[in-house]
Amino acid sequence: xxxxxxxxxxxxIHIIREVAASFANPVMMYSIGKDSAVMLxxxxxxxxxxxxxxxxxxxxxxxxxGEMITFRDAEVKRLGVKLITHINPNGIENGVxxxxxxSKVHTDVMKTEGLKQALxxxxxxxxxxxxxxxxxxxxxxxxxxxFRNAAQQWDPKNQRPELWNLYNTEISKGExxxxxxxxxxxxxxxxxxxxxxxxxxxxxxxxxxxxxxIRDGMMIMVDDxxxxxxxxxxxxxxxxxxxxxxxxxLTGAIESDATTxxxxxxxxxxxxxxxxxxxxxxxxxxxxxxxxxxxxxx
Amino acid sequence: MPQSKNxxxxxxxxxxxxxxxxxxxxxxxxxxYESSSVLDDQMxxxxxxxxxxxxxxxxxxxxxxxxxxxxxxxQGITIDVAYRYFSTKQRSFIAADAPGxxxxxxxxxxxxxxxxxxxxxxxxxxxxLPQTRRHARIVSLLGVRHCILAVNKMDxxxxxxxxxxxxxxxxxxxxxxxxxxxxxxxxxSALNGDNLFTASQHMPWYKGSSLxxxxxxxxIETGQAQAPFRMPVQYVNRPNSEYRGFCxxxxxxxxxxxxxxxxxxxxxxxxxxxxAGPSGTVETASSNQAITLLLEDEIDISRGDIIAAVxxxxxxxxxxxxxxxxxxxxxxxxxxxxxxxxxxxxxIAQVTDLVHRIDTNTGxxxxxxxxxxxxxxxxxxxxxxxxxxxxYSENRQTGSFVLIDRYTNATVGAxxxxxxxxxxxxxxxxxxxxxxxQRARMNDQKPCxxxxxxxxxxxxxxxxxxxxxxxxxLGRRTYLLDGDNVRHGLNHDLGFTxxxxxxxxxxxxxxxxxxxxAGLIVLVSFISPFKAEREMARGLVADDEFxxxxxxxxxxxxxxxxxxxxYKKARAGELKNFTGIxxxxxxxxxxxxxxxxxxxxxxVLVDQVLTKLGIN
Numbered sequence: 001x002x003x004x005x006x007x008x009x010x011x012x013i014h015i016i017r018e019v020a021a022s023f024a025n026p027v028m029m030y031s032i033g034k035d036s037a038v039m040l041x042x043x044x045x046x047x048x049x050x051x052x053x054x055x056x057x058x059x060x061x062x063x064x065x066g067e068m069i070t071f072r073d074a075e076v077k078r079l080g081v082k083l084i085t086h087i088n089p090n091g092i093e094n095g096v097x098x099x100x101x102x103s104k105v106h107t108d109v110m111k112t113e114g115l116k117q118a119l120x121x122x123x124x125x126x127x128x129x130x131x132x133x134x135x136x137x138x139x140x141x142x143x144x145x146x147f148r149n150a151a152q153q154w155d156p157k158n159q160r161p162e163l164w165n166l167y168n169t170e171i172s173k174g175e176x177x178x179x180x181x182x183x184x185x186x187x188x189x190x191x192x193x194x195x196x197x198x199x200x201x202x203x204x205x206x207x208x209x210x211x212x213x214i215r216d217g218m219m220i221m222v223d224d225x226x227x228x229x230x231x232x233x234x235x236x237x238x239x240x241x242x243x244x245x246x247x248x249x250l251t252g253a254i255e256s257d258a259t260t261x262x263x264x265x266x267x268x269x270x271x272x273x274x275x276x277x278x279x280x281x282x283x284x285x286x287x288x289x290x291x292x293x294x295x296x297x298x
Numbered sequence: 299m300p301q302s303k304n305x306x307x308x309x310x311x312x313x314x315x316x317x318x319x320x321x322x323x324x325x326x327x328x329x330x331y332e333s334s335s336v337l338d339d340q341m342x343x344x345x346x347x348x349x350x351x352x353x354x355x356x357x358x359x360x361x362x363x364x365x366x367x368x369x370x371x372x373q374g375i376t377i378d379v380a381y382r383y384f385s386t387k388q389r390s391f392i393a394a395d396a397p398g399x400x401x402x403x404x405x406x407x408x409x410x411x412x413x414x415x416x417x418x419x420x421x422x423x424x425x426x427l428p429q430t431r432r433h434a435r436i437v438s439l440l441g442v443r444h445c446i447l448a449v450n451k452m453d454x455x456x457x458x459x460x461x462x463x464x465x466x467x468x469x470x471x472x473x474x475x476x477x478x479x480x481x482x483x484x485x486x487s488a489l490n491g492d493n494l495f496t497a498s499q500h501m502p503w504y505k506g507s508s509l510x511x512x513x514x515x516x517x518i519e520t521g522q523a524q525a526p527f528r529m530p531v532q533y534v535n536r537p538n539s540e541y542r543g544f545c546x547x548x549x550x551x552x553x554x555x556x557x558x559x560x561x562x563x564x565x566x567x568x569x570x571x572x573x574a575g576p577s578g579t580v581e582t583a584s585s586n587q588a589i590t591l592l593l594e595d596e597i598d599i600s601r602g603d604i605i606a607a608v609x610x611x612x613x614x615x616x617x618x619x620x621x622x623x624x625x626x627x628x629x630x631x632x633x634x635x636x637x638x639x640x641x642x643x644x645x646i647a648q649v650t651d652l653v654h655r656i657d658t659n660t661g662x663x664x665x666x667x668x669x670x671x672x673x674x675x676x677x678x679x680x681x682x683x684x685x686x687x688x689x690y691s692e693n694r695q696t697g698s699f700v701l702i703d704r705y706t707n708a709t710v711g712a713x714x715x716x717x718x719x720x721x722x723x724x725x726x727x728x729x730x731x732x733x734x735x736q737r738a739r740m741n742d743q744k745p746c747x748x749x750x751x752x753x754x755x756x757x758x759x760x761x762x763x764x765x766x767x768x769x770x771x772l773g774r775r776t777y778l779l780d781g782d783n784v785r786h787g788l789n790h791d792l793g794f795t796x797x798x799x800x801x802x803x804x805x806x807x808x809x810x811x812x813x814x815x816a817g818l819i820v821l822v823s824f825i826s827p828f829k830a831e832r833e834m835a836r837g838l839v840a841d842d843e844f845x846x847x848x849x850x851x852x853x854x855x856x857x858x859x860x861x862x863x864x865y866k867k868a869r870a871g872e873l874k875n876f877t878g879i880x881x882x883x884x885x886x887x888x889x890x891x892x893x894x895x896x897x898x899x900x901x902v903l904v905d906q907v908l909t910k911l912g913i914n
Contacts, residue, residue: 004308004309004390006576006586006587007308007309007586009576009588010547010576010586010587010588011547011586011588013547013576013588014532014547014588017532017533017545017588018532018533018642020533021532021533021601021642045576045577046545046588047535047537048574048590049537049541050535050536050537050538050541051537133381133383134382134383140380140381140382141378141379141380141381156378157378159378160708160709161404161405161407161408161625161700161709161712162408162709163407163408163411163412163698163700163709163712164411164412164694164695164698165412165547165695166639166640166641166698166699166700168639168700168702168707168709170637170702170707171707172707175707183381184381184383184392186383
């Protein structure tokens with residue numbers, strides 16, 4: 001009998017194929033994290049024995065963990081898929097970064113604006129994202145096929161009703177959709193699927209001794225020398241791992257001994273905090289995520 | 299966060315519905331909280347927001363866990379469906395929190411479309427409300443077969459047994475007319491948690507199961523697995539010339555390697571050569587699996603076809619009868635073309651007949667000319683091609699559709715198919731030997747349709763009349779269909795409401811099409827205010843035969859002219875639905891010919907048309 005993971009897997013493959021059949025120029029947002037890894041794995045299955053007919057897009061903020069970039073390049077090579085990377089040139093010109101400009105400006109410019117630039121430049125009409133509805137409250141109401149106007153904005157009050165598994169794929173010129181094949185997955189579903197399918201991940205998800213400093217109550221890993229340290233400050237070595245991955249200065253580590261997927265699942269089953277807790281950008285203001293999504297963030 | 303260890307019971311998808319303030323969000327919030335699905339930092343955030351938006355004084359408002367959008371938090375109501383995920387040791391759940399306000403009924407229908415069970419909340423203090431009945435009807439119509447009546451806020455009626463029994467009995471009586479297979483009633487207090495996870499100490503008289511017990515143990519027999527095999531073809535996978543795989547999700551039943559299948563609508567048959575599941579080749583596949591089928595014979599199959607069991611094919615027709623829930627601010631007009639979206643195919647559909655509207659409060663059938671937002675109607679639809687489908691009662695996946703506006707691309711309606719209409723298969727096209735080309739040759743001209751549109755008084759008819767005279771003098775065979783004149787005869791039964799205007803244009807367009815077919819140059823002079831109908835007319839003839847001529851005379855000029863005195867009447871309120879005054883005119887975006895009616899002499903305008911047509 002089909003179990004919950006089989007059901008989720010088939011539902012996601014259905015969504016991915018629907019995009020391939022209905023849109024002229026789709027792209028898959030690839031953020032290198034565990035959700036992207038699962039989404040990519042599902043896309044490989046959806047078109048087997050062929051390859052996905054669309055490229056991956058990574059919007060590089062230039063502040064990702066170094067290990068993420070190494071992993072990304074190795075995966076793309078291993079799977080033989082096409083990768084487009086984009087860095088917002090305006091951000092580079094103005095030297096935008098999380099330390100100099102704060103998390104909000106950095107994310108707005110390097111992530112949201114960068115993403116919009118890339119989608120516009122390549123005229124993508126559908127973009128897959130790995131977001132799940134259980135992540136955050138405003139995501140809980142987002143459609144699987146989420147319409148964006150020509151300015152790439154989301155209007156939460158005017159969303160298309162989505163019934164059965166009938167997705168409205170009709171758009172006019174310049175408009176686009178964001179598609180979320182993992183909408184109905186929970187964080188635990190993702191980990192159980194990673195275990196079952198033996199999906200490879202960035203090593204940062206697993207516990208290891210790493211150099212840590214404390215910023216705004218979060219354990220931040222010293223990934224390179226761009227992080228400003230106090231005159232006498234010495235990073236401490238702690239056994240930590242990450243529940244989500246993003247820009248290293250904005251991503252909090254958790255203390256953990258979990259070195260395998262099984263151990264992570266056990267840890268999650270007993271855990272009392274949500275994965276987005278380690279995300280600084282969600283806490284900027286009440287309704288922070290909804291605001292970001294209206295503006296075009298995933 | 300515990301997760302179901304026992305995956306033998308499939309995940310249960312349910313929705314909560316009921317009237318405003320019956321406590322739906324609080325109930326799901328409580329279910330999440332008690333099943334330990336709410337994490338510490340989420341709880342902290344809710345506690346933080348409770349002091350700002352909460353409606354529960356100093357205590358934590360659990361409804362804030364669900365009301366995700368800022369507008370909802372500020373207004374304290376739920377305006378969209380929120381999906382929530384939680385598990386107990388027995389089962390995993392997806393809960394859809396559907397809005398209670400009448401104007402958001404469409405979102406409730408959305409939540410119901412994917413649910414197997416509905417928790418219908420009733421406030422013990424107010425009893426069954428029209429809203430409760432309305433929601434029960436919609437939920438039943440959308441195929442939800444299990445219902446739990448949660449009589450909430452029992453604390454407000456002193457946990458009184460009689461109050462509960464009365465409400466439960468009243469609902470049972472009412473629901474006899476609906477199609478629920480099971481109805482369970484539970485007295486609860488979502489705020490305090492009574493009878494949600496454990497038996498309530500306040501209501502020792504209640505001997506039934508707690509809400510969570512019911513949710514964990516209810517068996518959902520959809521019959522999907524036992525139904526005949528159906529797989530709508532979603533995508534054709536051709537990575538190389540040797541491989542031709544038909545991808546799709548099994549909608550019902552199962553399929554085995556070697557089995558004979560039929561492809562619909564073509565009715566061609568072949569056998570299954572290989573089945574590729576998500577994790578490789580399999581011998582058999584069953585409902586809800588995303589698979590790829592390889593077939594023995596090379597037959598023509600494309601997206602939108604259904605592959606089915608050979609001994610139990612789907613219906614194939616271009617006419618269907620269906621219930622439609624209308625979801626758009628702009629009302630549904632019979633005869634207006636919409637894009638219809640089935641399982642994996644799209645085509646153009648028109649509602650040919652709105653048989654009746656259903657009063658969702660009373661269940662009564664009411665005669666109606668259009669459907670407004672949140673109304674449900676029983677309709678006959680005509681498709682522009684044959685499609686394969688089932689009735690919704692047989693199959694939710696292949697028996698449902700949505701309607702999409704062709705210009706805004708909004709999802710405007712949702713339909714559940716009742717049955718295929720036989721009419722389609724009994725009326726065939728009679729093949730005729732003499733065709734349009736031959737008739738055109740006899741007339742020694744290229745037939746076409748000149749469609750004049752513009753405000754009343756814009757000069758359409760005057761220009762068309764002068765143009766026809768010029769064409770006649772050049773030896774062309776013509777006919778002028780004038781709006782006013784046609785309304786004296788063919789369309790004398792039609793008024794000026796939106797739906798009558800649509801039908802008015804449809805008839806004229808069909809007549810014009812026949813005349814073009816007969817080889818004539820046809821001039822149509824109609825206000826034709828709606829883009830949808832002008833496009834419909836365009837679609838009836840060949841691309842190069844249709845010329846939209848927009849007589850662009852400003853409304854002020856038309857009103858100042860007021861040759862027929864109609865604007866005066868309309869301004870005085872004596873004439874309703876007058877275009878430009880109290881009825882809209884949708885300006886053509888890309889007319890083939892644009893005439894500035896206020897700026898040029900009539901003969902100059904006529905010359906402009908002739909030049910564009912290459913006649914002169």
